[in-house]
Amino acid sequence: MFTGIIEAVGSITAINVNAQGARLVIDTNNLDMSDVKLGDSIATNGICLTVVDFDKSKNNGSYSADVSNETLQRTGFVNYKVGSKVNLEKAMLASTRFGGHMVSGHVDGVSEILAINNNGNSIEYWLSMPNELAHYIAEKGSVTIDGTSLTVNSLAENGSKGKFRLTIVPHTVKETIFAEYQVGSKVNIEVDLIARYLERLLTKNNDSEHATKSNISESMLAKAGFIK
Missing domain, CATH: 2.40.30.20 (Elongation Factor Tu (Ef-tu); domain 3)
Known part of the structure; x- marks a missing residue:
């Protein structure tokens, strides 16, 4: 982990x-x-x-x-x-300060850098959103790009050509390989681990072959603030 x-x-x-x-x-x-x-x-x-x-x-x-x-x-x-x-x-230790989010190191897919724009002292990156991963990526949610824990600032969904925006501060640019990226660069993407498990729980509840009596439902998750 x-x-x-x-x-x-x-x-x-x-x-x-x-x-x-x-x-x-x-x-x-x-x-x-x-x-x-x-x-x-x-x-x-x-x-x-x-x-x-x-x-x-x-x-x-x-x-x-x-x-x-x-x-x-x-x-x-x-x-x-x-x-x-x-x-x-x-790999993290049990005593490690948890500064980012839970990252498994199991990459879900590859995204492409679509645009790079300066915004004050930060840099905005727009990345392609693979269609099969789009439902895991949420505004203000967490995503991992080439191993870096980042916050999704906004989404622009357009069918299979969706994209998402990251705002990278100077410290992150200095301490990672973000300075190496150009438009067209391919990067590894890992979606939020919790989102994957929530989907699995919901899917299992709707699968008659693996039906369970779990109390987890979409309405319960929405009420608790996990989904909108």
């Missing part, structure tokens, strides 16, 4: 493709690797990857991780190359 608060910006130093997918080597830059062990999880552009090897002898440190064909197909990794910068976050 992660929080979506980026700890460092690293870079890909090697991509070794194989029949099972690929093995990546990530230079961690200033990420603290002192407590990293084999088998630990590090969110790499929002994708939960398992450390299979690491090198702490370098000034910056590095780790290796395997990426399955499934991950390559469902994320933006197919567009990455040696030198690409990536957001990094180690």
